[in-house]
Amino acid sequence: MLYKRSSQLFAEAEKVIPGGVNSPVRAFKAVGGTPIFVKSAKGAYLYDEDGNRLIDYINSWGPMILGHAFEPVVRAVIEKAKLGTSFGMPTELETQIAALAVSMVPNIDKIRFVNSGTEACMSAVRLARGFTKRDKIIKFAGCYHGHSDSFLIQAGSGAITFGSPNSPGVTAGTAKDTLLARYNDLENVKALIEANINEIAAIIVEPVAGNMGCIPPNKGFLEGLRQLCTDNGILLIFDEVMTGFRLARGGVQELFNITADIVCFGKVIGGGLPVGAFAARAEIMNYLAPLGPVYQAGTLSGNPLAMAAGLAMLQSLDSDRAIFQRLEEKTAYLGAGIDRVLKANNVAFTINRIGSMISVHFDTAPVVDFQTAAKGDNETFKKFFHGLLEEGIYIAPSAYETWFITDALTYDDLDFTICAIDKVSKTF
Numbered sequence: 001m002l003y004k005r006s007s008q009l010f011a012e013a014e015k016v017i018p019g020g021v022n023s024p025v026r027a028f029k030a031v032g033g034t035p036i037f038v039k040s041a042k043g044a045y046l047y048d049e050d051g052n053r054l055i056d057y058i059n060s061w062g063p064m065i066l067g068h069a070f071e072p073v074v075r076a077v078i079e080k081a082k083l084g085t086s087f088g089m090p091t092e093l094e095t096q097i098a099a100l101a102v103s104m105v106p107n108i109d110k111i112r113f114v115n116s117g118t119e120a121c122m123s124a125v126r127l128a129r130g131f132t133k134r135d136k137i138i139k140f141a142g143c144y145h146g147h148s149d150s151f152l153i154q155a156g157s158g159a160i161t162f163g164s165p166n167s168p169g170v171t172a173g174t175a176k177d178t179l180l181a182r183y184n185d186l187e188n189v190k191a192l193i194e195a196n197i198n199e200i201a202a203i204i205v206e207p208v209a210g211n212m213g214c215i216p217p218n219k220g221f222l223e224g225l226r227q228l229c230t231d232n233g234i235l236l237i238f239d240e241v242m243t244g245f246r247l248a249r250g251g252v253q254e255l256f257n258i259t260a261d262i263v264c265f266g267k268v269i270g271g272g273l274p275v276g277a278f279a280a281r282a283e284i285m286n287y288l289a290p291l292g293p294v295y296q297a298g299t300l301s302g303n304p305l306a307m308a309a310g311l312a313m314l315q316s317l318d319s320d321r322a323i324f325q326r327l328e329e330k331t332a333y334l335g336a337g338i339d340r341v342l343k344a345n346n347v348a349f350t351i352n353r354i355g356s357m358i359s360v361h362f363d364t365a366p367v368v369d370f371q372t373a374a375k376g377d378n379e380t381f382k383k384f385f386h387g388l389l390e391e392g393i394y395i396a397p398s399a400y401e402t403w404f405i406t407d408a409l410t411y412d413d414l415d416f417t418i419c420a421i422d423k424v425s426k427t428f
């Protein structure tokens with residue numbers, strides 16, 4: 001395939017945008033080459049500026065769970081835009097999407113909308129600190145909770161890929177309030193709590209990790225976190241920005257029947273527009289301004305276009321109860337196919353999979369935390385990435401990313417992908 005126009009556009013972009021991209025994960029730094037510039041997308045496919053068609057396994061990093069340019073979302077946005085695009089005043093639409101979200105997700109009474117997953121996580125932690133009157137938080141190495149200062153400590157895919165796990169610009173004062181634990185390691189969490197008695201406001205976790213590849217929680221891990229939080233007056237924050245409205249109608253809380261104290265959303269909840277949200281039971285949410293003392297605000301929060309897109313997306317997911325089962329089946333089919341051809345070609349690999357999330361790691365050891373995820377062979381990944389691209393298949397340009405399966409993918413697309421992986425892995 002030719003990427004002539006993409007290369008030209010990237011050269012132009014580099015002159016006026018740092019690295020030519022507005023989010024580092026879009027760069028091809030880890031795999032070499034230049035990013036592909038997209039012109040349009042529909043269903044399971046991307047169409048780039050050179051006229052190539054690519055089967056998309058990134059799907060805007062998660063939001064497009066029903067495929068690109070999904071009709072009900074597009075229609076809702078167009079209709080709303082005609083009525084004005086922002087008011088800075090309340091609209092009925094905000095209550096509609098809030099009520100629907102609260103009805104779909106277990107254990108939440110109220111939800112507040114923001115503009116990104118980053119904002120959701122940042123605000124959730126501030127709320128937890130205000131509510132508990134404590135300063136410290138525990139996060140897990142390899143988990144990503146957006147790019148706000150408190151979280152940029154071993155922060156998963158983007159930060160790892162670009163070689164700055166602990167970003168300059170985060171002050172020592174901020175960093176000292178973030179305690180770092182190993183994913184899937186309860187003993188480690190217990191030790192941190194014991195060393196910081198009555199100081200920890202919250203444990204924030206990706207209940208299924210998706211930013212160091214896909215890493216499901218070990219049996220008992222989330223249950224253990226729940227118990228430790230309850231026993232020690234700590235709030236448990238589930239960062240479901242990736243998993244919310246994806247792994248189940250009610251997210252991981254529903255999937256594993258575990259209750260978090262605060263839940264963060266993003267990605268799917270905005271249907272492809274910039275939306276994040278955080279939610280909790282009323283007792284906690286009432287701590288927020290204007291009811292309570294914890295301040296949080298946003299000029300464009302609850303923006304009508306974003307809310308229209310989000311509402312259309314949630315309604316579609318809510319009205320099709322078979323969707324999550326269907327996605328899981330497609331992902332299982334793809335996983336089994338990849339497993340078959342990589343084995344046949346004697347490739348060292350591990351596949352992790354849950355619901356519509358799947359990742360392929362080029363190492364045979366089980367991938368259960370950041371350390372084991374980091375062992376994957378990046379040289380093999382580079383060949384894999386560029387080989388698939390040549391076959392018209394777009395996966396994330398980093399070995400630390402999850403693939404997202406959408407409802408728009410057909411079994412023909414999956415078969416095509418499995419054949420391409422067979423072909424490419426013969427060249428390793």
Ligand SMILES: *Cc1c(COP(=O)(O)O)cnc(C)c1O
Pocket residue numbers: 115116117118119121144145146147206210211239240241242266267276
């Ligand atoms: C993507 C992501 C975020 C950040 O969301 P943005 O909308 O990119 O700010 C936070 N947490 C998790 C788990 C994510 O996957």
